[in-house]
Amino acid sequence: MTEAMEVDAPPPHGTKRKAEDPLPLPAPRRIKALAQDVVNKIAAGEIIVAPVHALKELIENAVDAGATQLDVVAKEGGLKLLQITDNGHGIDKEDLPILCERFTTSKLKAFEDLSSIATYGFRGEALASISHIAHLTVTTRTKESSCAWRAHYADGKLTSPKPGQSAEPKPIAGRPGTQITVEDLFYNVPSRRKAFRSASEEYAKILEMVGRYAVHCFGVAFSCKKHGDSSSGLSVPASAGMLDRIRQIHGSAVANELVSFKTGNDRWGFKCEAWISSANYSAKRTTLLLFINHRAVESAAIKKSIEQTYATFLPKGGHPFVYLSLEIEPHRVDVNVHPTKREVHFLNEDEIVEIICEEIRNSLGKVDTSRSFMTQSLLSTNPKVPFATPMKQIIPTVPATDDTPDGSIPRPSQKPAPTKKPYVNNLVRTDASARKITSMLQSRPSIGEGKTTTDEPDKEYEYTYVEREPTTCRLTSIRELRAEVRDAMHHELTDIISTHTFVGIVDEQKRIAAIQGGVKLFLVDYGMLFNEYFYQLGLTDFANFGEIRLHPPLDLEELLRIGAEQEKRNAGDAADEVDWAEVVATVKEQLVDRRALLEEYFSMEITEEGELCCLPLLVKGYTPSLAKLPQFLLRLGPHVNWVEEKECFHSFLRELAAFYTPECLPLAPPSTSQNTDQNQIQGGEGSGKGKGKEKAVEEDAEIAVRRERVKHAVEFVLFPACKARLVGTRGLLKGVVEVANLKGLYRVFERC
Structure with a gap:
C-alpha cells in the first residue's frame, strides 16, 4: 500500500540545482517579416494619432490642390465622421486605383527632391494610413471631367461599397473639387479609440487646427461645424485680411493689440513675417501660430525663446499671442523628421531665433514708449x-413686462403706478x-x-494744483x-x-x-469709510491723478528722517533694535530707483538727487495733512511689494489711501x-474773575x-x-x- 502511494504521488513542483550549475538559455528566436497588414497598421498609428492629425493631412492636400474654399464637418469629435470638401483641381479618374497605396505621390520623384520640396504633402502616406484604420470615401471631379467619380477604400485598395458590387469608381453628379469622407476612425484599433476621453475635446482640437490654417492661408475660405448643426463653429471668408482672420478666430482683444514686422537674413537664408501682441495684452498661456515654409509646426525652442523675450514686457504670469511665418531656403530644412510632419529641423536655428527675438524686442520697445x-x-x-x-429710482417701479423684464426702470411712455398716501412714520x-x-x-x-x-x-506750505x-x-x-x-x-x-x-x-x-x-x-x-473710498478712487483714476506741485521741492531724505523719528517714538523699547539710518537710506534708494514708475502711474515726482517735487491729487478741494507725509513716505519702503505688479499697485494704493x-x-x-458761551452772555468782561470760574484753556x-x-x-x-x-x-x-x-x-x- 505504501509503495502504491509512493508511485501515485504527484511529481515535485521544481528541482534543486547547485549554485555553480549555469542557467539554461532559451532557444534563439528566428527573425520573421511582419505581415503587410500589421506593417500598414503600425505605420497608420504613427501618422494618424488622433482625428486632428487626419484633418491636418487632408487640409494640406486640399491647399496643395489649389482650393480656395474648405468646408469641414465633424461628428463625435471626428471619430464617427470627418469630412472635408474643397474646390481644388481634383483627382484624375486614372489615378484613383492607386490613390491610397503607400508612397504614391505626385510631388516627389527622387530622394533628392526632398531638399527642394515646397508642398505640404510629399510622402503619399496620409490617405493610405487613413484607409487602414477607417472607412474612406473619395468623391472627386476635375475641370475636364464631365462628371464626378466616387471611390471607396479599405486597406489601401479599392473596395466595393456593398457586398457583391463592383469596386471600380462610380460616376455621379458633383462639383469640381474633392470631397474626402472618413468614417469610423480607429474602428479596428479598439485600444486607440477607447483612449479618447470626450468628443468635445477632440472637436476643440479640430477647431484649433482649422483656425491655424485659416489665419495663415490668404485667399482661402474656411468653415468648420459639427454634423447636424445649422451654424458653423468657425467661418472665415476668402476676402478676409490678416487682422480680420485673427479677430474672427481669436477675438478683438488680441486683434486690437497686434504689432506686425518683417525681417530676414540672406546669410542664414530666411525671411520672417510676424504679427505679435503688444505689451498691453497678456493671457494665461502663450498662443504661438508657427508656420515654416507654410506648414503648421511646433517648436519648443522657438516658443521658449519668445516667452523669455516677453518676460521683460508682460506682468508675471502673462503670456503673448504670436503669429510667425518663416520662409527658409528648402535645402536648409529637413521636413521628414516626424511621422506627422509636426516638427521640422533647419540649419542655424539658434541664429535665426535670436534675430527674430531681437526684432520682437525692438517692436515692443517702440510701442512701449507710447503705451x-x-x-x-x-x-x-x-x-x-x-x-x-x-x-x-425716482420713478416708482411697475410690475415687470416684456418692455421692462426686471421691473426696475419703466419706459418713459409707461404711466407710473399710482402712489399711495404714505404713513407719517x-x-x-x-x-x-x-x-x-x-x-x-x-x-x-x-x-x-x-x-x-x-x-x-x-x-502751511506753498503748492499749486496741476491737472493732467x-x-x-x-x-x-x-x-x-x-x-x-x-x-x-x-x-x-x-x-x-x-x-x-x-x-x-x-x-x-x-x-x-x-x-x-x-x-x-x-x-x-x-x-474706515474714507480709506476705502480713496483706495477705490485710486483704482478708478489710476494713472490719471492730478498733481500737487511743491514750491520749493522737499528733501526726501530729511522727510524720511522725520518719519523715522516718529516711528522710533511710537515703537518704544523695540526702537533700539532697528538701524533707522539704514532704513532711511534703503527707502530713499528704493523711491529714487522707482521714480519713473511713481511719476507715470501715481503723479509722484522725485528727482534723481532725491527731491520730492510733486504729490498725487485725488480730490479737488481736499488736501491731506502734510504732517503725515514723512510717515507715508517711510512706509512705502517696507509696506509696498515692489516685486509683483498687482501686489505693488494694491499695497501702494492702500498706503496712499491711508495718507489721504x-x-x-x-x-x-x-x-x-x-x-x-459765558463771554457771550456776560459781554466778554470779567468772565474769568467770577467765583468758581476756571480760566479758559486755549x-x-x-x-x-x-x-x-x-x-x-x-x-x-x-x-x-x-x-x-x-x-x-x-x-x-x-x-x-x-x-x-x-x-x-x-x-x-x-x-x-
Missing part, C-alpha cells in the same frame, strides 16, 4: 451706462440741501482771526483689482451710502459721524466752548485751524464724494452701526 492704458470707472457718470452701484428728510442741525449752531471765529478759515487755502491729460489704462492687474472690489460689493450698504443724508460728526477723535439712510440713523467710522484719510484729532478742550491755533478744515472737508467734500462714487464692500459692515429706526421709535411713542 496707452484704458481704465473703467467703478461708477460711471454717463447716464446711459448702467451703474455698478444700485441707485434708488415713513416721511423722512431726504433733501441734502435742507436745514441741518449744524446750521442751528452759532459758528465761532477762528483763533486769532475774525473769520472762519474752512474755505481758505492751506498756509486723461489717459486710458488697460493693465490686467488693475482690472483684476477693480473686479475684486466689485465682487466684494454689499448691495444694501452701497444703497445706503449712495442715498444717505449727512447728519454730523459725533466724535473727531474716534472719527465717527452720523448719517441718515431712509428711516434709519447710522453711526459710521468715517476713517483724515487724521484723528484730539478732543477740543471742554472749557473752551463753555467760557466762550487750543493750539494750528490744531484749531486743522480741525475746522477737516470738519468742512468731511461734511462738504468727502461724504458727498462717497455718496456719488463709493462701492460699499462687505469689509465696511463692521464700521457701520444702526442706532435708530423711525418705525421703531413710533411704536415706542404709541405705547407711551
Whole structure:
C-alpha cells in the first residue's frame, strides 16, 4: 500500500540545482517579416494619432490642390465622421486605383527632391494610413471631367461599397473639387479609440487646427461645424485680411493689440513675417501660430525663446499671442523628421531665433514708449451706462413686462403706478440741501482771526494744483483689482451710502459721524469709510491723478528722517533694535530707483538727487495733512511689494489711501466752548474773575485751524464724494452701526 502511494504521488513542483550549475538559455528566436497588414497598421498609428492629425493631412492636400474654399464637418469629435470638401483641381479618374497605396505621390520623384520640396504633402502616406484604420470615401471631379467619380477604400485598395458590387469608381453628379469622407476612425484599433476621453475635446482640437490654417492661408475660405448643426463653429471668408482672420478666430482683444514686422537674413537664408501682441495684452498661456515654409509646426525652442523675450514686457504670469511665418531656403530644412510632419529641423536655428527675438524686442520697445492704458470707472457718470452701484429710482417701479423684464426702470411712455398716501412714520428728510442741525449752531471765529478759515487755502506750505491729460489704462492687474472690489460689493450698504443724508460728526477723535439712510440713523467710522473710498478712487483714476506741485521741492531724505523719528517714538523699547539710518537710506534708494514708475502711474515726482517735487491729487478741494507725509513716505519702503505688479499697485494704493484719510484729532478742550458761551452772555468782561470760574484753556491755533478744515472737508467734500462714487464692500459692515429706526421709535411713542 505504501509503495502504491509512493508511485501515485504527484511529481515535485521544481528541482534543486547547485549554485555553480549555469542557467539554461532559451532557444534563439528566428527573425520573421511582419505581415503587410500589421506593417500598414503600425505605420497608420504613427501618422494618424488622433482625428486632428487626419484633418491636418487632408487640409494640406486640399491647399496643395489649389482650393480656395474648405468646408469641414465633424461628428463625435471626428471619430464617427470627418469630412472635408474643397474646390481644388481634383483627382484624375486614372489615378484613383492607386490613390491610397503607400508612397504614391505626385510631388516627389527622387530622394533628392526632398531638399527642394515646397508642398505640404510629399510622402503619399496620409490617405493610405487613413484607409487602414477607417472607412474612406473619395468623391472627386476635375475641370475636364464631365462628371464626378466616387471611390471607396479599405486597406489601401479599392473596395466595393456593398457586398457583391463592383469596386471600380462610380460616376455621379458633383462639383469640381474633392470631397474626402472618413468614417469610423480607429474602428479596428479598439485600444486607440477607447483612449479618447470626450468628443468635445477632440472637436476643440479640430477647431484649433482649422483656425491655424485659416489665419495663415490668404485667399482661402474656411468653415468648420459639427454634423447636424445649422451654424458653423468657425467661418472665415476668402476676402478676409490678416487682422480680420485673427479677430474672427481669436477675438478683438488680441486683434486690437497686434504689432506686425518683417525681417530676414540672406546669410542664414530666411525671411520672417510676424504679427505679435503688444505689451498691453497678456493671457494665461502663450498662443504661438508657427508656420515654416507654410506648414503648421511646433517648436519648443522657438516658443521658449519668445516667452523669455516677453518676460521683460508682460506682468508675471502673462503670456503673448504670436503669429510667425518663416520662409527658409528648402535645402536648409529637413521636413521628414516626424511621422506627422509636426516638427521640422533647419540649419542655424539658434541664429535665426535670436534675430527674430531681437526684432520682437525692438517692436515692443517702440510701442512701449507710447503705451496707452484704458481704465473703467467703478461708477460711471454717463447716464446711459448702467451703474455698478444700485441707485434708488425716482420713478416708482411697475410690475415687470416684456418692455421692462426686471421691473426696475419703466419706459418713459409707461404711466407710473399710482402712489399711495404714505404713513407719517415713513416721511423722512431726504433733501441734502435742507436745514441741518449744524446750521442751528452759532459758528465761532477762528483763533486769532475774525473769520472762519474752512474755505481758505492751506498756509502751511506753498503748492499749486496741476491737472493732467486723461489717459486710458488697460493693465490686467488693475482690472483684476477693480473686479475684486466689485465682487466684494454689499448691495444694501452701497444703497445706503449712495442715498444717505449727512447728519454730523459725533466724535473727531474716534472719527465717527452720523448719517441718515431712509428711516434709519447710522453711526459710521468715517476713517474706515474714507480709506476705502480713496483706495477705490485710486483704482478708478489710476494713472490719471492730478498733481500737487511743491514750491520749493522737499528733501526726501530729511522727510524720511522725520518719519523715522516718529516711528522710533511710537515703537518704544523695540526702537533700539532697528538701524533707522539704514532704513532711511534703503527707502530713499528704493523711491529714487522707482521714480519713473511713481511719476507715470501715481503723479509722484522725485528727482534723481532725491527731491520730492510733486504729490498725487485725488480730490479737488481736499488736501491731506502734510504732517503725515514723512510717515507715508517711510512706509512705502517696507509696506509696498515692489516685486509683483498687482501686489505693488494694491499695497501702494492702500498706503496712499491711508495718507489721504483724515487724521484723528484730539478732543477740543471742554472749557473752551463753555467760557466762550459765558463771554457771550456776560459781554466778554470779567468772565474769568467770577467765583468758581476756571480760566479758559486755549487750543493750539494750528490744531484749531486743522480741525475746522477737516470738519468742512468731511461734511462738504468727502461724504458727498462717497455718496456719488463709493462701492460699499462687505469689509465696511463692521464700521457701520444702526442706532435708530423711525418705525421703531413710533411704536415706542404709541405705547407711551
